[in-house]
Amino acid sequence: MSKLSRRNFVSKSSLVAAAALATPAMALAAQDDKDIFIHHVYFWLKNPESAEDKKKLIEGLQKLSTVKTIQKFYIGKPADTNRDVIDRSYSISWMLMFKNKADQDSYQVDPIHLNFVKECSSLWQKVIVYDSVSAV
Incomplete structure (x- = not known):
């Protein structure tokens, strides 16, 4: 397993956090309004x-x-x-x-x-x- 640089770690963590926050909103938007x-x-x-x-x-x-x-x-x-x-x-x-x-x-x-x-x-x-x- 390769070692992550601090910059890559922060970048990937931010993407994971953004996806976690967006998921409930996307699920509601995907529902037939x-x-x-x-x-x-x-x-x-x-x-x-x-x-x-x-x-x-x-x-x-x-x-x-x-x-x-x-x-x-x-x-x-x-x-x-x-x-x-x-x-x-x-x-x-x-x-x-x-x-x-x-x-x-x-x-x-x-x-x-x-x-x-x-x-x-x-x-x-x-x-x-x-x-x-x-x-x-």
């Missing part, structure tokens, strides 16, 4: 100033993320942006990506999802859901 189903849920807590209630909801969402049909998820809070078109009144958002509508339908009746609603619904006063599919 026309079937992707996005499910975005906004929660308004009964006690929006309660750090404990936010923590409980986030922990519940993290458990909920173990549903097998979820491809990707993101738990967020309102960004510090202020324009007339931005609604920052919600407490926590939950964005999910499914491979298709059938996987999202399965998620709705999954015991993990039903248990989340049972355990956490007392925390929120309002929930709004935006579902979207490809327009092209």
Whole structure:
């Protein structure tokens, strides 16, 4: 086996790191985008100033993320942006990506999802859901 120079080692390591980072993005791009189903849920807590209630909801969402049909998820809070078109009144958002509508339908009746609603619904006063599919 030949000895690698420091320059070659750094160069090859950089290529391996770049490939590792690009692989998830390429896999998502390779998926047929026309079937992707996005499910975005906004929660308004009964006690929006309660750090404990936010923590409980986030922990519940993290458990909920173990549903097998979820491809990707993101738990967020309102960004510090202020324009007339931005609604920052919600407490926590939950964005999910499914491979298709059938996987999202399965998620709705999954015991993990039903248990989340049972355990956490007392925390929120309002929930709004935006579902979207490809327009092209």
